[in-house]
Amino acid sequence: MAVFVLDKQKRPLMPCTEKRARLLLERGRAVVVRLAPFTIRLKDRIGGAIQPLRLKLDPGSRVTGLALVRESEICDPETGAVERLEHGLWFGELAHRGQAIREALEQRRHYRRARRARKTRYRAARFLNRTRRAGWLPPSLQHRLDTTVNWVERLRRLAPISALSQERVSFDTQALQNPEISGVEYQQGELAGYEVREYLLEKWNRRCAYCGARAVALEIEHIVPRARGGSDRVSNLTLACRPCNVSKGHQPIETFLKGRPALLHQIQAQAQAPLKDAAAVNATRWALFNALNATGLPVETGSGGRTKFNRTRLDIPKTHALDAACVGTVDQVRDWNRPVLAIRATGRGAYSRTLTFNNGFPRGYLMREKRIHGFQTGDWVRAEVPKGKKAGVHVGRVAIRRTGSFNVQTPGGTVEGLSHRYCRVLQRADGYGYAFQPKPDTEDARRAA
Structure with a gap:
């Protein structure tokens, strides 16, 4: 996976290889800015040569595929035609939390209905004063749009992206129903x-x-x-x-x-x-297209049928990230067999101060403080425990307690009861959880396609 590089003034440069990033860090010429996506900042360089980079998106109702590719042109020696060649640099899969938002709003609606039913005084109906602005989307779909646009802006701050590609419609339901x-x-x-x-x-x-x-x-x-x-x-x-x-x-x-x-x-x-997933994608396709156009970059669009055609023609297995690499006009794709950064939208906590039973009555109160000893839930930490049953190094997301005894969720499981004295922050919570997926299993992915 390519490493994002910033210059001395925090402006994006061309991504580099892992080996080059490791050498720059060992020689003291760079410092780590972020762990996910991994980003370094150079100490002794301002500006540099830029090559065409394109960020490609495959929006989905549950997962959106992201692919950052470097574009170049090659000439076919037989026909003399110029083909667009894409080199895969970075791949990601953004998992949305639309269903969790929908369930939370449904629970809030039940709470409000029960609360109003308990009041015996008469109150006139107020449903006629509810209006929706132009372009309104349900909160679960608005979240999907906002998180996708948010990651487009994040990646633009980390890499000199010059163009965007979007799968604007997975399935054109009107054309499907009317051949x-x-x-x-x-x-x-x-x-x-x-x-x-x-x-x-x-x-x-x-x-x-x-x-x-x-x-x-x-x-x-x-x-x-x-x-x-x-x-x-x-x-x-x-x-x-x-x-x-x-x-x-x-x-x-x-x-x-x-x-x-x-x-x-x-x-x-x-x-x-x-198909509910197709309906969700179609409901936000134009809103996402307009948001991408607002960035000022040229936006290329394609259909889901063209994406599958490109993937099948190039013999590329089916994953969300690789679907994104096949969006739009594609002649050749190289270096696509890379690890994928799995990004999961986790939110930034809740406004509720209590947990509840099934009947809605409180069963415990949550902490009022967001940070304890400089840590907050969701931070990516490294805990080095010198002795005891939990001795060792544990890296993962932390869940804080008022007592200062934290839980750290690692890839191998949750380690409970670690003192805050052993923890060191690697990356602050930003509303997302990260995991690194290995290279796709070619045979299994092709069978799933």
Whole structure:
């Protein structure tokens, strides 16, 4: 994974290799600024040569893929065509906490309803004075937009990014439901069929709708056969393995599943239900596109079908980060098999001062102080315990206590009851948790695709 580099005046320079960063630190020419993403600052240099860098995003409802690539051009000796070559420098996967926000708001709504129900005096209804500003998004989706834009700005402060690429729509639901719409690029030529197939794979959980088989070749199957008037609309399509597809043939689904009424009802209901993840992505695609345009950098967009086409053509396994590297116009991608920084949005705590039982009554009070002995929950610390049962070096996120006895969450588990005297801050809490994922397993990732 490339190391971000800042000059003496904290302006971004070209990322360097881990080996070069280690030599600069050993020779005293640089200091560490951040551990995740790992960043150093040079002591004896101002400015430097800049090469074109592009930050590519694959927005998802739960995880957003990030890929920082260096662009160059090569000439094909046979055809003479100029191709865009991308070198992978840094990859990240940003996990959102939209579901946690939704659950917290739902709990708050129950608390408010119970509190108002306990009051016996009459109060006039106030629901008519609630208005929403233009461009309003639900808090769970607004969080997804804000965290994505936040990381774009963070990476711009760490690297001289000159262009952005965004997968603006994973699935164009209007075009999927109306295949006769013309003028859409992926409906023509070599991209035809990629959008529909990828949508169905996500909607039907990558398994046969009839027998539930996984990790087998799946075929697109018409619920109402075309021979009986069925259409090509996505609401009439599902996935089936070859034996089930042949066995069903031109039979109506009611006849084929005559002895399994529960499965028949499930398939009919799931066929009409929209894909929630696609709806969440589509709800924020234009807001994210406008926010990226506001940065002043050129923004390239692409569809989910083009992303999958690029990934399949280049024989790259499927992960969120590598999907981001395949967004937009891609001719070749090199150095993509790198570790990935997993970024998890954890929040910055809660306003509530108590924990509650299921019925809403308090069951304990939380600390009023945010910091104890200079530490706060979420800090990345290094604890060096000299003796005892917990002797050793423990590195991870800390959870503070008023007594000064802290818990440190390490990759191997949680170490409880460490004194604050043994702890040293490596990186302050910033609302995110970090973990380093190894290089993707090529065979497993390709089977999942």
